[in-house]
Amino acid sequence: MLSLLAETKYHKHVKAFLENNTDYRYIEELGVGSYGVAYLIEHSGSHKKYVLKRMKAKHRSKEKLRQKFNLEIQLLKEIGLLNTPSVISQGEIENIPFYIMDFIEGQTFEQAIFRDGNTFSLDQSLSITKQLLEYVVILHNKGIVHRDLRIPNILFKDDQLYIIDFGLASYIDKNIQSEVIDNPKRAQNHISDLYFIGHFLLFLLYSTYTPTIKKERSWQQELQLPEPVVHYIERLLLLGEPFSSAEEALSLMPLEYASSTR
Structure with missing residues (x-):
């Protein structure tokens, strides 16, 4: 009180x-x-x-x-x-x-999905994530990691992405070893942003998902994605071999499933 x-x-x-x-x-x-x-x-x-x-x-x-x-x-x-x-x-x-x-007068992806009911196809989701990764690469090259790339903090306006709320951002610590990171969300290197981007991509993909059975299943089972896309998201979420950098994550995106524009 x-x-x-x-x-x-x-x-x-x-x-x-x-x-x-x-x-x-x-x-x-x-x-x-x-x-x-x-x-x-x-x-x-x-x-x-x-x-x-x-x-x-x-x-x-x-x-x-x-x-x-x-x-x-x-x-x-x-x-x-x-x-x-x-x-x-x-x-x-x-x-x-x-x-x-x-003031960036855009719409957050949280608003787009949960308030307005917008949906994003696989190719749209990958194209949007590619744009986000391109920006994150620039950010990391400046020595900065955002550490809070959630759907309320990513906006879009006129097909352009914007990132807000740098309250948890920090300078990148190049001495951190990926294998000893306990909490990827708070890691002071590329792992944090890539981990959040993995969840961001899943939010986009789930926007088109309608449950067909009551039993809860893993996202791999529910979304029925192409195997290269599943493998890619698993690497972002540290369920597979982590990417060594945002540049690598960008270069290895399975873009054969994404259109060049939204």
Whole structure:
């Protein structure tokens, strides 16, 4: 309850800060994560929309989390690609760090699948995953791993993919050995992003699946995919030999089952 009251209090601080110190106006709260809160705001002159993200109030005295929040800002600045939001400005509101970034007015794959009921065929799913991998290769070449490539964090607009929420991103640790990774989701190397991409691809493929029996089966049994596709996904999910890099995963995609465009 105290935590909720603290966050409600800081909502008011954010609104007051925008009104009294900036050319932006508050529109609405976009979402709350483990470490931060995001708001949709609008520039009063251009009427262009942006996102203000702040650290949660309850974390303001935790130096490690403050460092992590500042790392997120630093990484976004270093990435500098059209597929990710650009940082516009940063600062503090009542001792809470925040930054303002571009608002990408796209649709997440979570919304597309679960809210709007969109479906993705095998060839579409592979083509979309190829585009995602192409971006991830660029990201890894910049020495950065996202570590949270879930369907709420991947958007599409005009057939172009965008990646948001770099709150768990980190620099790549080249000294990590794949065989000793306990939790692939949190690995600070390519394994993490490829593991998430494997699950992302499965979400796309399951969008066309309708159960025919009540008994739950493995995805290999339920989806009835071509053997090369099954083998490829198993490697992404560490059920087979792991890929040595995102470049290798991209080069070995079974694209004979994918069209060149969505």
